[in-house]
Amino acid sequence: MTLHASLDAAALDGLVALRRDLHAHPELRFEERRTAGIVAGRLAALGLEVHSGLGGTGVVGTIRGEGPGAILLRADMDALPIAEESGVAHASRHPGRMHACGHDGHVAMLLGAADALARGPKPGGTVHLVFQPGEEGGAGALRMIEDGLLDLFPVEACFGLHNWPTLPIGHFGICAGPVMAAGVRFTILIEGRGGHAAQPHLAVDPIPVGCALVGQLQTLVSRRTDPLAAAVLSVCMFNAGSSDNVLPSSAEIRGTLRTLDGDVMARLRDGMAALVEGVSAAHGARGRVTFHGAYPLTANAPAEARFAAETMRHLVGPDAVEEPTPPNMTSEDFGFMLERRPGAYALIGTAEPGRPSPALHAPTFDFNDAAIPLGVGYWLGIARGWWGRDAA
């Protein structure tokens, strides 16, 4: 175990202080200007080549090693529009926004790796450290790609890491194939005809249409999808009406659809469109669904997943590596990178034994700083191990 070999106590204290400072100053998607400034400043101070402003507020730091070839290590920087209830001393100073997904920890871990890599020993080739904006619903990874990320920084493989509060601290999770779901958000608009609450026969009330649809939509998963294929459809918003004696003219329903298979996703989208139009028409209303914010499947390449697992085993021992870790129905915009380059998206445990961990996106969440040296150790293992790996 060479876990702390590249991270002395002072360096670790510095990373914890940095992580807590980022936690106290969360920034929402594509507004990560302070965070990006800190990242760029630290990378420049280490003597790295720094490229800022990619995909809005994205930052890339480059470490050139001896030989040919390049890989990409990615952290996300954005926070969420949630009012923090953690009660910690370093809680958000900004009402209504907080680091509830631990991206503050992701930034600290990758900066810790940057520091150790800059001091040496250098990796066998080039390592691009990517700090991306807008992971939370903003497809920041895609924005960086559209801004030329993979042209400016050509890589043979890409790696991502997310903290995981149901996995014990000191443990890692990895799997080949799907690790996170393909996801898409939907908005259903039902247009009826408004009228007096006491004269429903003179109106086309969109509310019972919407209620019928909320129930009917679930049959797409329960009756139209192979029970062995994972799919979830959640209605999360239902907005209609503004008075208790007026029938509204329209209703809006919004939610999300997730699958672990692109074909299942396509069939469910078609099924939704048919159901929304058909059920609405049967009630004399007009309904249509629009889809937006699609995230692809986050699917790990077998060879890179194997290399990631080997790196983990070297770091924490075979008993602390969950392989294959079960896939999740959450979504991740790292999938946009994995669509274009082989790579692996891994999970790092943050759960303390005997202490319930708040879930990701919970208002009580706070990243577990005890994971920082492990995350740094993982990144160093990937960066330094890539060029000496057994690629068989």
Ligand SMILES: [Zn+2]
């Ligand atoms: Zn999140």
Ligand SMILES: [Zn+2]
């Ligand atoms: Zn996250």
